[in-house]
Amino acid sequence: MPTSVNRLFAILLGVFLFSSITASATEPDPNYWRLADIQDQFDIWEAEYPDIFHQMIIGTSGLREDIPMVRISDNAAFSEAEPRMLFHGALHANEPNGTTAIMKTIEALLVGYNHDPAVTARVDSLELFYVPILNVDGHNHVFSGGVSWADWRKTMRDNNGNGEPDFPYDGVDLNRNWDWNWDAYDEEDPSSLKYKGPYPFSEPEIMAVRDFILEQRPVVVVDYHSPVTISWRNYIFWPWMDTGGGGMGPDAAVSEDVAELWAGATLNEDGNHYNEIYAYSTLPKEQCWVYGRTGILAYIMEISDHCWWSGADVDTIGARVARGSNALVDRVIDGPGIRGQIRSLASGQPIVAEVKINQMHSDSVGPRLTEAGYGMYYRLTTAGSYTVTVSCEGYNPQTKSVTVADGWQQLDFDLEPNMSGVGPAVESSWLVTSHMPGSDHSIRLEMPAGLPAATVELFDLRGHRVGVLGHGLEAGRGHELDLPKHISGGVYLVRVVAGNQQQTGRVVIVR
Numbered sequence: 444m445p446t447s448v449n450r451l452f453a454i455l456l457g458v459f460l461f462s463s464i465t466a467s468a469t470e471p472d473p474n475y476w477r478l479a480d481i482q483d484q485f486d487i488w489e490a491e492y493p494d495i496f497h498q499m500i501i502g503t504s505g506l507r508e509d510i511p512m513v514r515i516s517d518n519a520a521f522s523e524a525e526p527r528m529l530f531h532g533a534l535h536a537n538e539p540n541g542t543t544a545i546m547k548t549i550e551a552l553l554v555g556y557n558h559d560p561a562v563t564a565r566v567d568s569l570e571l572f573y574v575p576i577l578n579v580d581g582h583n584h585v586f587s588g589g590v591s592w593a594d595w596r597k598t599m600r601d602n603n604g605n606g607e608p609d610f611p612y613d614g615v616d617l618n619r620n621w622d623w624n625w626d627a628y629d630e631e632d633p634s635s636l637k638y639k640g641p642y643p644f645s646e647p648e649i650m651a652v653r654d655f656i657l658e659q660r661p662v663v664v665v666d667y668h669s670p671v672t673i674s675w676r677n678y679i680f681w682p683w684m685d686t687g688g689g690g691m692g693p694d695a696a697v698s699e700d701v702a703e704l705w706a707g708a709t710l711n712e713d714g715n716h717y718n719e720i721y722a723y724s725t726l727p728k729e730q731c732w733v734y735g736r737t738g739i740l741a742y743i744m745e746i747s748d749h750c751w752w753s754g755a756d757v758d759t760i761g762a763r764v765a766r767g768s769n770a771l772v773d774r775v776i777d778g779p780g781i782r783g784q785i786r787s788l789a790s791g792q793p794i795v796a797e798v799k800i801n802q803m804h805s806d807s808v809g810p811r812l813t814e815a816g817y818g819m820y821y822r823l824t825t826a827g828s829y830t831v832t833v834s835c836e837g838y839n840p841q842t843k844s845v846t847v848a849d850g851w852q853q854l855d856f857d858l859e860p861n862m863s864g865v866g867p868a869v870e871s872s873w874l875v876t877s878h879m880p881g882s883d884h885s886i887r888l889e890m891p892a893g894l895p896a897a898t899v900e901l902f903d904l905r906g907h908r909v910g911v912l913g914h915g916l917e918a919g920r921g922h923e924l925d926l927p928k929h930i931s932g933g934v935y936l937v938r939v940v941a942g943n944q945q946q947t948g949r950v951v952i953v954r
């Protein structure tokens with residue numbers, strides 16, 4: 444058969460099976476990956492490729508299931524100062540083509556490592572994080588052939604509290620539950636398939652993604668979907684058009700450049716390449732939040748033209764998307780872009796600092812911070828001349844110029860501690876600052892008489908507890924409390940709890 448006829452036959456077959464599946468099948472096609480099979484496969488791969496494949500979880504679901512994630516990298520069991528990329532599938536439970544694409548991608552990386560130089564470079568240069576199924580609860584419902592399984596998109600939140608899944612009433616749309624443009628989005632009826640949920644980040648699945656992104660600061664985040672509306676088939680959406688009056692995001696040129704390269708490398712069922720277009724910033728979606736709050740390039744890919752395929756088509760579609768993703772990964776390896784490390788001039792320790800490329804800046808996006816472990820930043824750019832300003836409370840800001848042609852330009856900063864900027868670091872009547880840069884880092888707590896014993900905890904600005912500074916601290920006297928030695932410089936919150944009384948203050952740790 445000529446190829447074009449073959450292709451036509453494949454399309455017709457696909458459409459035919461699609462119709463028959465929704466009409467009569469009792470569960471998804473067996474060629475799709477089930478959560479339990481993914482876990483088994485991960486165990487096999489980890490045994491076979493322990494140096495480059497490492498199992499983790501990104502978090503737990505609403506029903507307390509682990510959400511599996513893997514890191515593919517050299518020394519995969521350890522975090523290294525390499526650019527990170529995050530790919531996840533099945534945020535919507537009935538859109539499993541991204542899961543197949545991720546499993547194909549992982550397999551190609553493992554099999555090709557040390558055989559194909561391009562694959563080896565991807566593994567060695569980057570930390571690649573893959574979450575094949577984000578909405579594991581919805582997935583388990585769909586893949587057990589539960590009620591309305593082919594259309595179940597949301598989580599399994601029991602909106603009516605009757606203890607069983609009701610379609611379409613139960614569940615929250617994980618792509619409408621982000622704290623972005625929340626009030627303006629009025630999908631408040633639980634029976635909507637795009638129900639935003641009772642409050643922002645009510646669903647632990649996306650809290651897990653949010654926290655991972657804030658901590659790891661990936662260069663690119665990819666969210667794989669499949670379209671319910673057929674007009675958006677085979678599309679990559681890049682971030683974004685700010686309808687609040689800001690126009691295109693400050694990274695529009697590079698966002699589109701990356702999307703165009705990636706779309707051009709990804710083939711659809713007709714043998715044509717994918718298309719790309721900007722997304723609007725109007726919805727409480729992951730893409731809008733990630734780019735808006737962190738400046739990280741966040742993409743949505745709508746795989747194929749509908750959610751469910753059968754037989755060999757399942758694998759063919761996933762494999763095409765997996766191959767196309769190589770272009771995106773290689774763009775992150777090759778640049779162009781600006782990267783570097785921010786350290787304290789006093790201690791050489793990394794700093795969580797804001798890094799502004801002044802030619803690619805808007806107050807509606809960011810702040811763009813370095814990751815906490817190594818103080819690294821990576822910013823894809825187009826070729827051109829740029830000025831970069833780095834700032835962190837407690838240090839003097841610095842600006843440097845750089846010209847980017849091909850590849851990555853390295854631009855490191857060693858910031859000088861600014862003693863006068865430290866000021867009264869802790870703003871609370873019980874807490875008195877006495878910490879100074881360089882030597883002993885401590886704060887002083889003056890406990891008024893008559894209170895119960897106090898506990899003092901330290902939190903980062905995202906609300907993660909990074910240490911307990913003291914507990915059982917007696918009232919009516921002062922306490923000298925050491926700050927943890929192995930945390931990065933930056934702004935932290937100190938919380939003192941004494942019985943039902945509580946005070947919170949800020950502390951700037953300068954290293």
Ligand SMILES: [Zn+2]
Nearest residue numbers: 535538668669
């Ligand atoms: Zn979707």
